[in-house]
Amino acid sequence: MIEQNLSIADKLAERLVNRRQSGLLRQLRTADHLTDFCSNDYLGFARSAALKARIQEAERLNTGTQNGATGSRLLAGQTALADHVEQELAQFYQTESSLIFNSGYDANLGLLACLPQAGDTLITDELIHASMIDGARLSYAHRLRFRHNDLYDLQSKLQQATGDGQSGQVFVAVESVYSMDGDQAPLAELVDLCERYGAALLVDEAHATGVYGPNGEGLVAALGLTNQVLARVHTFGKALGVHGAVVVGPAVLLDYLINFARPFIYTTALPPHSLLAIQCAHQHLSISGEDRQQLHNRISYFRQQAASILPETNWTASQSPIQCLIVPGNEQARQVAEEAQRADFDVRAILSPTVPSGQERLRICIHLFNSFDEIDRLIAVLQTALTHTVRL
Template identity: 75%
Template sequence: MFTVTRSVTQTLANRLAAYKQEGLLRQLRTANDSVDFCSNDYLGFARSATLKSAIQQADLTLTNARTGATGSRLLAGQTALADEVEQELAKFYKAEAALVFNSGYDANIGLLACLPKAGDTLLTDELIHASMIDGARLSYATRHRFRHNDLADLTSKLQQASQQEGQIFVAVESVYSMDGDMAPLVELVDLCDEYGAALIVDEAHATGVYGSGPNGQQGEGLVVSLGLQDRVLARVHTFGKALGVHGAAIVGPAVLRDYLINFARPFIYTTALPPHSLVAIRCAHEYIKQSPEASYQLHRLLTYFRNQVLDLLPATNWSNSQSPIQCLLVPGNANARAVAIEAQRMGLDVRAILSPTVPAGQERLRLCIHAFNTTEEIDRLITILQTSLGSHSTQ
């Protein structure tokens, strides 16, 4: 047994060494005091003293609450608090019902693995998140990818799928996590209606950032901001990004919630979120309703950043993004890493996204703009990029 174990660990070490040799080895980095142009804390809620205090006060009001859920929701983990929070979430996101999951990854895995069945067709945008890809892989449905945001390619695949028996499902993100661009949701719902397909939208990077107000305040997501909530079967909202807490929810028709309770394995077989997490979710949603200024500030800074890029870095290759996720393509792992390291050396938390996480030639800096950034910090970032990009090829 010892010999077998040593053989396996040596194999693992060899694989890691090869990854390191190629410059691809991932390592954990503790957050420091650098200026944040990296995190998904778009509204600054994760660092909000006001939200933190509200959560602490809400914790104190919990009577006879356990520190943990002690089991799955179908066993010992079901509480009146969970039901109350889900009803509040359904109202907030303008849906019939909501079901809380432990994370957005769990929600996407559970939804896509159990909803499309054998004999159904699942059509997914080629750039959906890894969690949606993994969920799709667990489904017994026939799956086809369509080119990113390409309505003609999707139409062709919908036409083919409509010739088959079974349901058709289309899965997209509203705001894509790597490029920051948006799905053409109005056209997508029209196409899905035309071909009798059900649309699934991951709102992870739109939650909190877009909503029913003119500058995204309320934060119900891009679907609600466009008034499309009644034409989308399922929306996934995650709370660990703009809302600064943890967990996720799938919102949609009441029958979808009942179905997921019975068939979504990450829900059935996972210990439920503890009471603390549930009250944190509640407080974050209350806070966003009371704090429209964060959304205003975020969108104001985003406009400032985009204008600076157009004026000072016009020849560089930026993704077509109007969201807080701004991506500068710097082809080549070595080039992208070098530019990021230079920014880090100057006190800015900027990260490179390297292949194979993105395709070779699509390496980039993934920059996130936040409500707590300042115009001075943005000016510093632009200046550092101007200098650094002059030393490293972006062609």
């Protein structure tokens, strides 16, 4: 119990002590010396010398005079460069229009907060990202959740939202590749259900961008569903190795966001350097088809080797770079991760309440730059660590 006569600093310190004692204290730390099986840099763009050189050349050729954005896009921050990059992104993502946000968090927050209105219904998969959850909380729409990737449960929620006396618009929000499980949404079936019930589908493509599609346009494009999804969010801080995000969709949607999405309206725009980096990363992505195939080869190899340690039931059903080993219990999951780190592998534990109790895990990310030998050695370390710390 926090005493009433404590200072605000003492109260904050006590809350941190409680978090530390529960084993849930978050801290910032570097891991530059460890072999990366943790980051979202799936294609290695964040460490690419070729991409860095491309960005530096673009900056050299840029005729603009400003280094900073100087204001929001609706004030001093709008530039011809921003317009040009958005036109290129719309073409790349096979859509009518695009609008750049400062981050994927901002994009999801703005989209879900302003699009569904009072009287509307927003139906979300129970495992959507925190940014989508926070956007949904800010919306005045009625909110329903459906069990993860459960089409029957979604259909029942759609029937509830469109039944007698219901006149508002219905929105369904999902991720194409889920950040904590690495599994894919059944997008084709979701599109069919949404069309049947007149619902608009919103898809966060954060972990699919760069990894799926003919040129890395994401899973929606890979499945040929671009015209059946109202809005897609593509982020650039993962496989593209830079920063920022974009919402793509019909022009009327983007005009709407310019007028009603508060994280866009009231945020200083990205500077020219960031816009050029986004442009260069997409140019680099367009010539990386063989790299994407090599990445998927490494994912398949990891899954084959991992099956030799534990049955598939101990791994999430993922064909993506995100591979998750379920190690129930916060302390057990933490111990396995720490043993991997002592062996020079950057592997992190994901603990409850970030994931449900009993679903604690090691979230292992496979990258293009991870060698097959590194994968073999990580598998061996995990096998030893599991023997030492848990009984599954």
